[in-house]
Amino acid sequence: MTSHATISIEPVGVRWQSMLPPLAVLALAGLGLLSSDYVVTVLGFAFIYAIFCTGLNFFMGYTGQASFGQSAFAAIGGYGSAILCADYGWEPLLALLFTMAISGVAAVFVGYPTLRLRGHYLAMATFALGLIVYEISIEWTSLTQGYMGYSGVPPLGIAGFDLVTVKQQLVALAVVALFGVFVAARLRQSRFGRALASIAGSEPAARALGVDIARYKLIAFVIGALYASAAGSLFAHFVGFISPEVFGVTMVVQSFAMLYLGGIGTMWGPTIGAVIVSVLPEALRGLKEMQDIAYTAILIFILIFAPRGLAGLSALFKRDRAQTREGA
Amino acid sequence: MPNAVEFLQSVVNGIGVGLIYGLVGIGFCVIYNASGIVNFAQGVFVMLGGMVCQVLLAQLGIPLVLAVALTIPLVAISGMIMELAIVRPMMHRGATLFAIILATLAAQIMIERIVLLTLGDRPRTFSEFTPGGPLKIGDVAIGYQLFWILGCGAFLVLLLWLFFTRTRTGRALRACSQNREAAQLLGIPVSHMMLVAFALSAALGAVAGILVTPTQYTAYNVGTPFGVNGFIAAIIGGFGRAGGALAGGLLLGVLQALAIVALGAGFKNVAALSVLLVVLLLFPNGLFAGFGSKAKAH
Amino acid sequence: MALLSVREETMRFGGLFANQSISFDVEEGELLAVIGPNGAGKTTLFNVISGFFPPTSGSIHFDGEDITGASAHHVASSGLVRTYQLVQLFKHLTVAENVEIGSHRVTRGSVFSALFRPEWMRRQEKAVCEGARELLRFVGLEDQADVQADKLPYGRQRLLEVARALAAKPRLLLLDEPAAGLNTQETEALAEVITRIHRAGTTIILIEHDMSLVMKIAQRIVVLDFGKKIAEGTPEEIKAHPDVIAAYLGGTEMTDA
Ligand SMILES: Nc1ncnc2c1ncn2[C@@H]1O[C@H](COP(=O)(O)OP(=O)(O)O)[C@@H](O)[C@H]1O
Ligand SMILES: [Mg+2]
Numbered sequence: 072m073t074s075h076a077t078i079s080i081e082p083v084g085v086r087w088q089s090m091l092p093p094l095a096v097l098a099l100a101g102l103g104l105l106s107s108d109y110v111v112t113v114l115g116f117a118f119i120y121a122i123f124c125t126g127l128n129f130f131m132g133y134t135g136q137a138s139f140g141q142s143a144f145a146a147i148g149g150y151g152s153a154i155l156c157a158d159y160g161w162e163p164l165l166a167l168l169f170t171m172a173i174s175g176v177a178a179v180f181v182g183y184p185t186l187r188l189r190g191h192y193l194a195m196a197t198f199a200l201g202l203i204v205y206e207i208s209i210e211w212t213s214l215t216q217g218y219m220g221y222s223g224v225p226p227l228g229i230a231g232f233d234l235v236t237v238k239q240q241l242v243a244l245a246v247v248a249l250f251g252v253f254v255a256a257r258l259r260q261s262r263f264g265r266a267l268a269s270i271a272g273s274e275p276a277a278r279a280l281g282v283d284i285a286r287y288k289l290i291a292f293v294i295g296a297l298y299a300s301a302a303g304s305l306f307a308h309f310v311g312f313i314s315p316e317v318f319g320v321t322m323v324v325q326s327f328a329m330l331y332l333g334g335i336g337t338m339w340g341p342t343i344g345a346v347i348v349s350v351l352p353e354a355l356r357g358l359k360e361m362q363d364i365a366y367t368a369i370l371i372f373i374l375i376f377a378p379r380g381l382a383g384l385s386a387l388f389k390r391d392r393a394q395t396r397e398g399a
Numbered sequence: 400m401p402n403a404v405e406f407l408q409s410v411v412n413g414i415g416v417g418l419i420y421g422l423v424g425i426g427f428c429v430i431y432n433a434s435g436i437v438n439f440a441q442g443v444f445v446m447l448g449g450m451v452c453q454v455l456l457a458q459l460g461i462p463l464v465l466a467v468a469l470t471i472p473l474v475a476i477s478g479m480i481m482e483l484a485i486v487r488p489m490m491h492r493g494a495t496l497f498a499i500i501l502a503t504l505a506a507q508i509m510i511e512r513i514v515l516l517t518l519g520d521r522p523r524t525f526s527e528f529t530p531g532g533p534l535k536i537g538d539v540a541i542g543y544q545l546f547w548i549l550g551c552g553a554f555l556v557l558l559l560w561l562f563f564t565r566t567r568t569g570r571a572l573r574a575c576s577q578n579r580e581a582a583q584l585l586g587i588p589v590s591h592m593m594l595v596a597f598a599l600s601a602a603l604g605a606v607a608g609i610l611v612t613p614t615q616y617t618a619y620n621v622g623t624p625f626g627v628n629g630f631i632a633a634i635i636g637g638f639g640r641a642g643g644a645l646a647g648g649l650l651l652g653v654l655q656a657l658a659i660v661a662l663g664a665g666f667k668n669v670a671a672l673s674v675l676l677v678v679l680l681l682f683p684n685g686l687f688a689g690f691g692s693k694a695k696a697h
Numbered sequence: 698m699a700l701l702s703v704r705e706e707t708m709r710f711g712g713l714f715a716n717q718s719i720s721f722d723v724e725e726g727e728l729l730a731v732i733g734p735n736g737a738g739k740t741t742l743f744n745v746i747s748g749f750f751p752p753t754s755g756s757i758h759f760d761g762e763d764i765t766g767a768s769a770h771h772v773a774s775s776g777l778v779r780t781y782q783l784v785q786l787f788k789h790l791t792v793a794e795n796v797e798i799g800s801h802r803v804t805r806g807s808v809f810s811a812l813f814r815p816e817w818m819r820r821q822e823k824a825v826c827e828g829a830r831e832l833l834r835f836v837g838l839e840d841q842a843d844v845q846a847d848k849l850p851y852g853r854q855r856l857l858e859v860a861r862a863l864a865a866k867p868r869l870l871l872l873d874e875p876a877a878g879l880n881t882q883e884t885e886a887l888a889e890v891i892t893r894i895h896r897a898g899t900t901i902i903l904i905e906h907d908m909s910l911v912m913k914i915a916q917r918i919v920v921l922d923f924g925k926k927i928a929e930g931t932p933e934e935i936k937a938h939p940d941v942i943a944a945y946l947g948g949t950e951m952t953d954a
Contacts, residue, residue: 254812257811257812257814258808258811258812260811261806261810261811261814261818261822262800262801262804262805262806262807262811262821262822262825263806263807263808263811264811265794265797265798265801266798266801268787268789268790268794268798269787269798269801271787271789272786272787272788272789272790273785273786273787273788275749275781275785276781276785276786276787276861277770277798278749278768278769278770278773279747279769279773279778279779279780279781279785279862280773280778280798280799280801280802280861280862280865281770281773281774281778281801281802281865282770282798282801283770284770290807290808294808336789
């Protein structure tokens with residue numbers, strides 16, 4: 072049986088190679104459990120970003136579009152969860168799902184007119200969306216407490232069982248991140264996922280085969296927003312504090328660095344990129360500004376010299392064997 | 400309800416900042432015309448113009464004329480570095496449009512962080528070019544700097560016009576904007592032209608930054624608002640013509656100033672960004688004709 | 698009733714009439730060729746029929762339904778599938794996946810079925826996958842199923858595009874110069890494939906430059922020149938038609954047919 076048939080029909084994770092990345096994530100989480108709380112925090116951020124990037128990958132990787140404003144939905148999730156849980160005493164999980172629903176609806180309303188745009192227009196319009204939400208999070212002080220940020224967000228918990236230690240939370244984040252990739256893999260390897268990929272490949276050809284491009288772009292955008300919102304909520308619970316800066320332009324550029332480093336359009340690329348980009352600059356720990364310079368330098372370097380990221384490198388080893396089956 | 404004086408005052412304020420947006424908008428057009436790229440880092444030149452000039456004035460204590468004469472080429476060089484180090488290699492390697500946009504955005508953040516690390520986050524300013532003022536007409540106050548902005552703006556537009564119509568380089572740049580392949584065939588060194596475009600565009604941003612800083616302040620992070628507003632100005636003006644971008648900037652500046660009166664200062668950026676979205680959505684392909692095909696190349 | 702009927706179709710680009718008052722019918726099971734010099738308006742005709750541009754005036758009916766001005770994906774989902782003069786593959790995907798995407802119109806299911814994979818979805822995926830392999834065998838690409846599409850040589854890319862269109866089980870297949878850029882041997886292989894598709898019952902409209910190919914396989918021919926239909930008939934009638942001979946510069950291209 073060819074690998075082609077295997078991957079398409081069987082659920083993901085049949086071949087032993089495809090078990091490596093999830094095992095690596097679990098190993099990392101396990102390593103985190105044996106390490107200091109500081110390491111745990113860094114890994115936690117990495118997993119949260121992995122969720123964000125896996126969602127962004129639907130829109131930018133599979134579908135080949137661009138959103139420079141996905142941070143807006145992370146902000147909705149983050150502030151929504153913070154306010155609902157801290158001020159109104161909601162269950163974190165309930166708040167997370169509720170804010171995801173809000174983000175999804177917002178994404179439909181915003182995406183419907185915006186996604187008709189192309190090229191620079193699409194980039195600038197989505198960028199503007201991110202900036203608008205950022206500005207609102209600063210200016211609407213009665214809701215968001217402005218620059219001061221919002222503190223006192225309770226940790227994650229399920230049905231009254233709080234995950235009080237960061238290590239417990241790390242395990243939860245790893246599980247959620249893996250679940251996110253699992254969902255992405257299932258969606259990509261289906262009629263739905265192939266329709267997204269067809270848009271990235273050639274819009275005229277996709278239309279000629281009956282793919283409703285506007286609809287699929289919108290769905291990919293909304294899925295990205297759902298992931299982003301969940302990532303924002305998880306961030307709020309994990310750190311216990313959020314401020315506008317968390318969801319600013321740097322978040323956009325940082326997530327792009329991850330996406331491009333890991334390999335845009337691939338299944339595990341976003342997660343791998345998120346872990347590397349989060350962990351590496353810790354060598355420069357203490358100086359936040361240095362970290363940003365490191366992210367941007369990494370990103371520019373990759374964009375110029377290896378636009379397919381690490382996935383492109385692995386292609387060198389795999390020879391002709393189409394790694395694209397994994398979802399490029 | 401704003402009264403007549405408030406209204407007039409905000410129109411006056413809007414004209415000043417609007418001209419600045421217009422200059423930034425022209426900078427967008429110059430690069431776009433030469434290369435087909437929208438440089439998301441355009442605002443950073445405005446920031447650099449203000450910061451470098453302030454440092455030269457305050458730290459080195461040199462006279463204004465000299466500071467300006469040094470700042471503009473320095474910032475122009477930063478634009479050339481951006482072209483040589485980032486845009487050119489990416490274009491050579493056939494990078495996608497989004498990747499190039501993203502790289503310019505990353506360059507903006509990198510430059511901002513470098514400035515933040517070296518110069519700190521303290522907002523800076525320097526005094527108006529001509530001391531005294533403001534000029535009072537009735538109850539409306541007009542700062543002398545506004546006249547500098549108006550004068551320099553008009554002078555720059557004249558210079559640009561002369562450059563694009565009377566010089567070989569300027570004409571070659573225009574040829575590139577009409578059809579890059581054809582220009583190449585005619586023997587115009589297209590990549591050299593892109594370098595010129597980045598230098599010119601950065602210099603325009605620097606002038607804008609120098610002119611505007613006395614009326615407000617500059618800091619490492621003022622680039623994004625100026626860049627976004629300049630982009631809006633360029634779009635309103637029909638992307639490509641200097642005069643259009645200038646008019647678009649004026650319109651936007653005045654609209655924003657009125658929004659401040661009506662909604663409060665906090666939401667002026669939200670207002671401008673909303674204008675951007677409305678313009679983008681009402682003219683999805685119109686003003687930037689040709690974008691669609693480029694985007695598809697992804 | 699005709700499967701496709703084009704009535705007084707006109708497409709104007711500014712001052713240029715790319716198509717002017719074109720009318721013709723295509724019957725179920727037919728193989729119709731559209732020929733004409735470069736710039737005659739053949740591709741424009743396909744663009745209008747397949748919903749990529751709404752015509753300036755006139756109407757298109759497909760299978761009794763008025764599809765004038767309907768969106769391209771709607772037209773395609775009703776079974777009218779086209780290929781492109783310049784190949785439009787999903788270059789970053791494998792050959793097999795290109796064909797699998799072709800089955801979009803004849804399959805169903807979206808996000809939820811992809812996530813939960815009910816029994817019917819698994820069966821459908823299996824059928825899609827096997828159908829794709831079948832089609833690749835049909836056009837002779839089965840050995841390259843796992844190759845990235847843009848790694849294929851040009852001639853095979855054209856075959857892949859045809860296979861992908863077939864995966865959509867078209868009721869009417871529009872082929873826009875499928876032999877463009879192929880050598881003689883490849884053209885013959887392609888002609889063979891087209892004939893077999895036709896024999897299997899698919900209605901086809903073929904735009905083609907290669908006269909020998911057209912004369913060999915077409916049942917009926919429509920000739921366009923400067924946006925107008927100047928002739929319509931069997932290959933024999935067309936070969937003898939004075940206007941056609943004039944349009945083709947005294948028939949130099951026709952003689953070797
Ligand atoms: N989208 C378009 N915009 C403007 N003119 C077009 C467009 N598409 C085709 N044309 C013009 O219509 C005429 C017919 O073109 P086309 O249908 O491609 O011819 P053919 O396929 O027969 O070679 C040509 O003159 C071409 O330049
Ligand atoms: Mg044609």
